[in-house]
Amino acid sequence: MSQSAAAPLLSVRNLRVSFALDDGVVRAVDGTSFDVMPGQVLGIVGESGCGKSVTMKAILQLIDRPGRITHGEILFRREGSEVIDLARLPPRGPALREIRGGEIALIPQEPMASFSPVHTVGDQIVEAILLHAHRWHADGRRISRREAREITIGLFRDVGISMPEQRIDAYSWQLSGGLRQRAMIAMALSCRPRLLIADEPTTAIDVTTQAQVLALLHDLKDRYNTAIIFITHDLGVIAQMASYVVVMYLGRVMEQGPVDDIFHAPRHPYTQALLRSMPGLHGRTRVPLPVITGALPHPFNRPLGCPFHPRCPDVMAQCSAATPSLEPVGVEQLASCFLHSDKVDAS
Amino acid sequence: MTAAQPLLDVRGLQKFFPITKGFLQRVTGQVRAVDGVDFTVAEGETLGLVGESGCGKTTASRCILRAIDPTGGQILYRTRNGATVDLATLGPAELRPLRAEIQMIFQDPFGSLNPRMTLLDNVGEPLLVNGVRNRRDRADQVAELLRLVGLRPEFMHRFPHAFSGGQRQRIGIARALATNPRLVVADEPVSALDVSVQAQVLNLLLELQTRLKLTFLFVAHDLSVVRHISDRIAVMYVGQLVELAPTEALFDRPRHPYTAALMRAVPVADPRVRTIDGVLGGEVPSPAAPPSGCYFHPRCRHAEARCRQEAPALREIAPGHFARCHLAEQMPAADPSQAVAAIS
Structure with missing residues (x-):
């Protein structure tokens, strides 16, 4: 491919995912290929059923039965430039557990459904940091709970949450939609990912809040040099966020x-x-x-x-x-x- | 009938929800969800009602339908036989004949159809309620309605689960049209749909409006959709109307800083136009405890001392253009660089 000047961080090659249901087989992803370069924002756009979310779940090996990756490769360049095929790794194995949430993080669509309502948002982020401690201390030193809490407060400040010392002890249902999505972004960043997958991160929030979250993601990408895969059905969001775009239809x-x-x-x-x-903000109105x-x-x-x-x-x-x-x-x-x-x- | 008299004339509409506390459900405060909203809708016109979640746009539209009872204000409606009634004060028996004239299209095409009823029963139920007792007559009318919204009449014996989101929304529209309404309240009718399906449904609504001389109150949060379909647009913020103007005038020169911010926040589908810089900070205040003075002042970049103390009134700035801002006269025209970039 013409982008071969730099080595891609992630390379999806001819990926196929199908769901064997009682009434037949659904080929949700049917031969999809694309590359993500380091530090790039790749936008994946498509209407419902185009397979954009299933592709992302396949990258993280989060596809539930009866879904299965039937073909293709998901080549990920790990830290230290070793390339592994994520599609071949056992979904519950230690290698993938280390990558998932560590080197590759996910910002889900619905922050309300993604945080546990019975733990504070701070505790949930602290837990993630403790699990992936080696991403903060290369020498293998353990991270203390207090240290993880300090890191979390710092992250909250980075993503623009005011009064982070108080907000860290809040439950997700005590936060507004915008704050909850900011907390989710803080959680995704908590393990210093090299690839961030944002699956419709602003679909559930209002337009002025959406603009704030998009501006924040733009800013964080520059600051942390994280590659982002941005999935959305909104062409406006894609135009504003992505540098390279993949248009999908029926897998x-x-x-x-x-x-x-x-x-x-x-x-x-x-x-x-x-x-x-x-329909746009310019052009004729009330015409078909x-x-x-x-x-x-x-x-x-x-x-x-x-x-x-x-x-x-x-x-x-x-x-x-x-x-x-x-x-x-x-x-x-x-x-x-x-x-x-x-x-x-x-x- | 004269054109001067509107079909719907909403005056000082209020809806407060009590905040209760403790075992005795003592009322400790009020959520002023809709707080003194005035607007009119002329016959055959589309009025767009926009705002972010919690601004009261849905509550206001539900008051007009009398799905909930307003706390105060008048909802003057001109009935088919020419009489003007106040929907806000009518009792259930008096409302009943009017319900056929005012119908609703819902947001969620999955939640608003009964999954255990065929299309014939889903779309035909309003007919049954309004006296079409003969099942064969109902089937004939349902077939006609399905054709009207671009669905095949044979579909009437199927259940809703057999249809896609866009088709279900057409079914919802057919049901709203079953009673031959004059005013249709559409609450976010296309926001659950994909881009290509959204265009189909918007086209259908425009076509039906011309063909059946419908009047629309179109409630939505998506400015580009509202702009496309509306003759005039009303913008709400924390339970109040902050601006009301003909669509073109509103987009050429928004007179309220909130309207301008809302327009800037829409991600433009053109990578050459940057819209995500300079976004509106802060959050929408709670309608239970709004700020002093102008409700928008904590987030407004034009705010002055006066804005913190004095609540501005909704004033007519230009003919037909109303804004609730002390500084409305000084608001600049919409950023011309964006318009130029979009045309080129």
Whole structure:
């Protein structure tokens, strides 16, 4: 790939995840590939059912039965540049436990559901720091509870929580939505992750609070040089946060590229249609918006060939016969569409 | 009918919720969820009601529907036969015939349909309540309604679980239209939907409005959606109306700093326009203990000494443009750099 100048921190290669249900098999992720560079903000955008959240769960090996990673590699460059395949690690094994919450941290969508209501937020963060103590002391020294509490107070200050000495002893339900999400970010940062996965971190909060949280994440990325995978359905959030964007539809990557190319020179019909269908703060009002015709197919009835072809305005005969592979269409931009390349994804 | 007289005229609407304490449920305070809201909705118009969670927009709309009883104020509604009634004071028996005229579209297309009823029963129930006793007549009308919202009439024997979020929202719209309403209150009707489905439902609402001459009160938090569908927009903050203006005037030159902050906070879908810098600090105050003076002053970058003491009144700044701010005249036009960047 053209980005090969630097070594990627995470490289997802042809990942497939399926759920074997009583009524059939759902292929939630169906051959997804992308790279995350150190210090980069990678945005993954797509509508519900596109497999963006399942991809993230696969990276952390958090997929519950009957879901299973059936194919592909998730190559993660560990500290000290050893590369391991996360897809091969046992989900409950010690190696993955060390990475999960340590080197790779997650900011979930619903902070209310993610904190335990019966422990203070401070205690929950202290516990995480004690579990991953070696990330604070390279010499293997243990961390004391008091020390972990000091670290937590410092983190609260970093993420803009006022009166951290008092807030550390609060329960999650005593905090407002914005504060709760800030506490969640503090928890994700508590083990100095090299990769942060933010799964719709601002979907459940109000617009002015969302702006605060986005500004905070932007600031933290610069300060800690953490790579971030930012998952959202909101194209506005993607445009503001990401430097590189992956557009997914029905478990496959439709297009990926630098944020400016995706928004100003999209090459895939799906990306183009998605951008057109959005009402903005400028432009004519009370006129019909261009829509993507049809609806998402039922997960059991995936279309053959390109998954988008039944709804695509530029559909051709070959689109239903074969699946296009993800091919370069620009300097760092790739698209999987027969309009740009005849190459077929045979796998 | 004259155009001058609005369909809905809300005057000084108030809804307080008591805060109770102890075994005897002693009332120790009031949450002023809606505190003196005035607006009108003309026939055939869409009024957008925006604000963040807790601002009272949903409470205000529920008062209009009389799903809850307002604490004070008037809700003057012009009925189909030309009489003007105050919805705030009517009893259940007098409200009953009016309920068919005022309908609601809900936010959650998964929670608002009965999962044990087929579409025929879900959409047909308002018809049954309003006297369509014959099941075959009901089926005919439901088929017509489903066609109207872009669904196939054959679907009427299926259950809601067989449909996607966007289709369920269409079902909810069909049910709201079953009684041939004049005023439709839509509470966040598209916020649970994906971008592509959201566009389909917005288009449907616009089309139905023209075809059936509907009047919409459109409650939402998403400014770009509200801007797209509304003729006029009312902005609420801590139970009060802070600005009310025609859509274009509001976006060209917001006269209240909160409206301007709300606009700046929307992440613009263009990487060349940075909108996440210079965000509004602080948090929305509790409606149980609002700040002194102007409720927005602790977060306002224009705040002066006067703003901390004197509560501003809602004033008409330009024709049809109302704002609750001492400094409304001095507010600058919306940042032109953003507009230029978005056009280029």
